[in-house]
Amino acid sequence: MVNIIFCGFGEGMDKRVFAKQGDLLLRVALNNGVLIPTDCKDGMCGSCAVRIEELDSNPDEPIFESKVDPDLWNKDKYTTYMEDKELHTLVEMGAISKKEAESAQQYAQQTPVRLACQCIIKGPMLIKPFE
Ligand code: FES
DSSP states (O other), X not given: OEEEEEOSSOTTOOEEEEEOTTOBHHHHHHHTTOOOOOSSSXXXXXXXXXXXXEOOOOTTSXXXXXXXXXXXXXXXXXXXXXXXXXXXXXXXXXXXXXXXXXXXXXXXXXXXEEETTTOBOOSOEEEEEOO
């Protein structure tokens, strides 16, 4: 289980929740009462775009109670393959540059903006609305 923190989604929706690695970000949000706009739920429309910051786990920090063992923390373990269609949609909507998309593909890392309907949770993350 990893921490997912939602911030800036509106009254009552700023919260920290636990999610399973491998779960879909959009499902985690909706199951926890965080409303992220959706239309296609297929990575095509861009309405579910969110800003993402990957969080390092630090059990000494009281505000962040990660279940991830920091000794086993390995950034490579949490690399994320992003589908071409998600990257294409993000570039088309101007959320990321072509260069960021190419880099994400090359290094299997996620971009700072993701589509919640396509984002598989790999590690602790801070999620903010994309505006
Ligand atoms: S709902 Fe359309 S891209 Fe996610």
